[in-house]
Amino acid sequence: MTTPDDLAPLRPSPAPSKTSAERPAADTLTDSDHIVVRGLTKTYPGATVPVLHDIDLVVPRGTFISLIGPSGCGKSTLLRTFAGIDEYDSGNLTLFGATPEQACAQKTIGLVPQTPALLPWLTVRKNVALPAKINKSAGRLRARRGGVDGASAPNSGPPLTADPDQLLELVGLTDAAGKYPGELSGGMQQRVAIARAFGLRPDLLLMDEPFSALDEFTREAMRLHLLDLWQRMRTTVVFVTHSVAEAVTLSDTIVVMSARPGRIHQIIDVGLPRPRTAELLAGPATHALEDRVRTSLHDAWLASTPPTDLVPS
Numbered sequence: 548m549t550t551p552d553d554l555a556p557l558r559p560s561p562a563p564s565k566t567s568a569e570r571p572a573a574d575t576l577t578d579s580d581h582i583v584v585r586g587l588t589k590t591y592p593g594a595t596v597p598v599l600h601d602i603d604l605v606v607p608r609g610t611f612i613s614l615i616g617p618s619g620c621g622k623s624t625l626l627r628t629f630a631g632i633d634e635y636d637s638g639n640l641t642l643f644g645a646t647p648e649q650a651c652a653q654k655t656i657g658l659v660p661q662t663p664a665l666l667p668w669l670t671v672r673k674n675v676a677l678p679a680k681i682n683k684s685a686g687r688l689r690a691r692r693g694g695v696d697g698a699s700a701p702n703s704g705p706p707l708t709a710d711p712d713q714l715l716e717l718v719g720l721t722d723a724a725g726k727y728p729g730e731l732s733g734g735m736q737q738r739v740a741i742a743r744a745f746g747l748r749p750d751l752l753l754m755d756e757p758f759s760a761l762d763e764f765t766r767e768a769m770r771l772h773l774l775d776l777w778q779r780m781r782t783t784v785v786f787v788t789h790s791v792a793e794a795v796t797l798s799d800t801i802v803v804m805s806a807r808p809g810r811i812h813q814i815i816d817v818g819l820p821r822p823r824t825a826e827l828l829a830g831p832a833t834h835a836l837e838d839r840v841r842t843s844l845h846d847a848w849l850a851s852t853p854p855t856d857l858v859p860s
Contacts, residue, residue: 578644582606582629582751582783587638589624596852598624599635600808606800608643608750611777611784613794614802615840617848621809622787626753629785630656643750650751654682657749657782659757663740665728671739672724675711678746714742717779718772734765738772745780754786758793770796774823791840795819796828803843807852813843 587602599621606612614622627633628640631647642650650656665674715724718738728736737757744752758766770793777784777797788794794801798817805812817836819827827833 578641580608580643582643582785583639583641585639587625587628587635587640589621589628589633589635597636597808599628600810602638602809602811604802604811604814606783606785608783609781610799611786611797612800612802613786613788613798614804615788615791615794615844616804616809616812617806617844617851619809620804620806620847620851622804623755624809626755626785626787629751630658630753654747655750657744657747657752659737659740659744659752659754661756661759663728663733663736665736665739665743667728669727670724671715671720671726671728671731672711674728674739675714675743675746678743682747711742711746714746715739717776718742732765734761734769737761737769741773741776745776745782748780749782752782752784754784756787756789759789766790766793773797778822791837791844795833795837795840796823801840803840803847805847805850812847812850815840815843 582605584602584604587599588597589599590597598619602621602625614625616622624633628635629642629647631651640647642656645653645655647656665671666677669677712721712724715721718741720735720738720742723731723735723739728739731739741757758769761769774797784797786794786797795817801815801817802811803813803815804810815836819833819836
């Protein structure tokens with residue numbers, strides 16, 4: 548897997564619970580074009596309640612989805628199972644036809660964590676170029692095979708042609724190419740991390756609350772930079788967030804989760820056209836969708852089992 552150190556119109560949704568329409572039979576899907584999660588369950592050692600319970604999810608290639616829900620609902624755990632960091636107890640998970648282990652071995656998963664994890668002794672340009680330098684063998688393999696399993700895809704072109712200067716231009720940091728990470732603000736560093744993650748054009752990019760440490764103004768700017776980069780590259784993205792506005796702004800699909808056990812409460816089709824213009828994001832359709840997500844989050848919170856290990860005040 549590519550680690551932080553290496554790579555460091557609105558439509559009605561289905562009913563709140565999953566329906567058969569949201570759980571297509573496996574034989575109706577082309578695995579090379581989907582992430583497919585079936586009945587995935589995980590319980591941490593010593594715990595009595597699963598952190599993930601019977602998760603069913605299908606993500607088409609090139610889709611941007613967000614995972615949102617109360618603390619303890621398993622968002623980051625689900626992300627780590629995709630990354631091959633955490634194992635699961637039962638169920639099935641394939642990433643475009645490959646297991647997480649296979650995808651990690653082929654360096655087709657990118658990760659953007661909460662902190663940028665840039666190498667301070669390298670310039671910004673060299674940080675962005677680092678994945679191609681480290682993962683040359685994986686890049687050649689992917690160039691020959693066209694992705695995780697050999698299927699062609701919009702984002703599976705030869706990854707080693709990614710130009711760090713072009714990537715920096717896409718995130719608005721052309722003038723910072725020769726600087727060092729310590730000379731940049733937190734928001735600028737995270738933009739470098741995003742450019743670096745896109746550098747090998749991974750089949751799947753996992754983003755775990757990458758903007759959580761930033762102020763709201765910077766977060767809004769970061770969303771727009773990410774939207775522009777994703778619009779050009781159409782990498783499949785799974786994005787963990789606590790921000791309703793962030794989920795609505797970025798996503799094709801929003802997965803609302805409830806906690807204890809962690810499960811999918813509702814899958815919401817965003818349905819807003821792309822590109823997401825400032826006028827669209829300030830408009831009534833966006834605000835109505837944000838209200839709908841908040842209502843779903845409230846219902847998910849009510850559906851969550853209260854924790855039993857809290858210390859009384």
